[in-house]
Amino acid sequence: MPAFWTISPKASGTPPGAFAVAQSDGAEYLLVLSPHLSMGAEGFVAIIGLCAGLLALPLIGVLGTPVLWGLIPFAGLALWGLWYALQRNGRERLSLREELRLTRDMIAITRTNPRKPEQHWQANPYWVRLSLLEKGGPVENYLTLDGGGRAVELGAFLSPEERVALHDELSRALRHLR
Missing domain, CATH: 1.20.58 (Methane Monooxygenase Hydroxylase; Chain G, domain 1)
Incomplete structure (x- = not known):
């Protein structure tokens, strides 16, 4: 999946991993999503x-x-x-990407579109609801974040299987910070 997690700061004495961060530290998750480039x-x-x-x-x-x-x-x-x-x-x-910043106090998404202005969304992660519509959405496994007065689609350019994997990883990160 073209998703890259960066977590700072890491907790001392913990093995490396996607969510090896202490509960009490000021951890910040940064997720960068980009479309898969199938032709080199x-x-x-x-x-x-x-x-x-x-x-x-x-x-x-x-x-x-x-x-x-x-x-x-x-x-x-x-x-x-x-x-x-x-x-x-x-x-x-190459210019299309989504950046998701997640801290204990804020979740923010910045989507960079080709030939269009950037789109920004921000909410409190405690009140954000992550949902995955397997059927009935505009696409299969439609992934959205609801909060801050509106819902935003996440990973529109990802395949259905990649959206399911992203849902699992993101729900784990949200649970960890709550």
Whole structure:
């Protein structure tokens, strides 16, 4: 799951772990969520190469004719369009993230959206209710935090299985700080 927990300060003499923090210290949990990047550089090169090869196949039939010069710009434009779309998608997925800060006194979420302003939400963790709608929500395993007068969705870009795992981890962290 693309979720990274940072806990500060750690309790002295405790083994490392996600929630190895003393009850009485001023612990702060920081959770950073980001979308899973399924295609790396090798996949990008493979897709562009495969599409270039497939676009070149119909051009073999018109080799040596003036029609070839009329079709090459369209094949090049299609290949450039695919390259641009994949690059832009990759950039936007890298800029999309959610940060959740959890202390004994406050829970705050900051969502960074590509080409849009940041969204902020804050509430008292004692009154926050974490809920997971397995069925009946906009998506499967719809994860929300209710508190501070409104409900916010958490991990909209995560898979249903990742939202279930996040629900378990976050409920454990909330229980620990209460």
